[in-house]
Amino acid sequence: MPTGQTLLYFIYVLAAASVILAGEAMYLSFAKSRARIGAVNRRLKRLSDDVPAEQTLQGLLRERGLTDSGDFLFGLIGLNRLYTQSGITGNPLTFAAKFLLTGLALALLLSFFLGFSTLVSIVVFLVIGFVLPLLVLRRARSRRIQKFAKQLPDALDMIVRSLRAGHPASVAVGLVAREMPDPLGTEFGIVSDEITFGLSMEQAVKKLSQRVGFEGLHLLSVSLSIQAKTGGNLTGILSNLSSVLRERQKLRMKIRALSAEGRVSAWIISLFPIVMFLILQLVAPAYYGTVWGDPIILPVFLIFGTWALLGDFIMYRMVNFDF
Secondary structure, X not given: OOHHHHHHHHHHHHHXXXXXXXXXXXXXXXXXXXXXXXXXXXHHHHHOOOOOHHHHHHHHHHOOOEOOOOOEOOOOHHHHXXXXXXOOOOOHHHHHHHHHXXXXXXXXXXXXXXXXXXXXXXXXXXXXHHHHHHHHHHHHHHHHHHHHHHHHHHHHHHHHHHHHOOOOHHHHHHHHHHXXXXXXXXXXXXXXXXXXXXXXXXXXXXHHHHHHOOHHHHHHHHHHHHHHHHOOOHHHHHHHHHHHHHHHHHHHHHHHHHOHHHHHHHHHHHHHHHHHHHHHHHHOXXXXXXXXXXXXXXXXXXXXXXXXXXXXXXXHHHHOOOO
């Protein structure tokens, strides 16, 4: 065979192999992206990056403000617990620095460029830098706990079915971690990984209760502790706990529906004076005359503002129940 023809055949083989390899690479890349998109929770998405399970566990704990062993990262336990239970990911110091810098920037803007007094600027800095992040964390924690409360009965039912099928408890927890979306899926995935790396079921669920802050998980932790020490039918305990949590959720939703009128009334009564004040300022700026220059106006506003906030708090407590 002539040398030129042999070289031509060799080029054809290389071209065909290149096309096959390129097609395989595209398929694997597409399959990997589909696996990430199809992952039902954050933990599974991180595992789809071919990261070792131990590194994934440590990363999930660190981004929640915890150490690699699942303990609180810094000494202010109350703030650390609030940040962890809020579900917000990232460095806690970075989260706090964003609000502090924003509050400082607004305070400087009000003081030096808009001519507001130093007292007003300090109040704005304190509200945005310290009060606002706490409100954001409390709101995020409340919403996350509500989602967790809706998911937990279904997760317990899944564990009960798995146990009745003959699987060990660790496998049942791993099944929940694979099948349930966030926030419950990732949290139970952390429990599954902690059991795999040496913790007992009781210890892992206790840490789960601390990370989430839902009272139903405290009941689960106590139930597992009693069952581990005294024995008993674990499937029956978890099934009864699932029924109790589901009934409590129904009762909570019923109370929320019955108190809807009171909550709407509280919003209307609270916002009506503010809305009317803004409307008057836009329509008739001179309506209040020179009253703003009177030295008694600031104490009056503070007294009635505090009184209004007290009324809002009383109405809030009247239509919100802890049980």
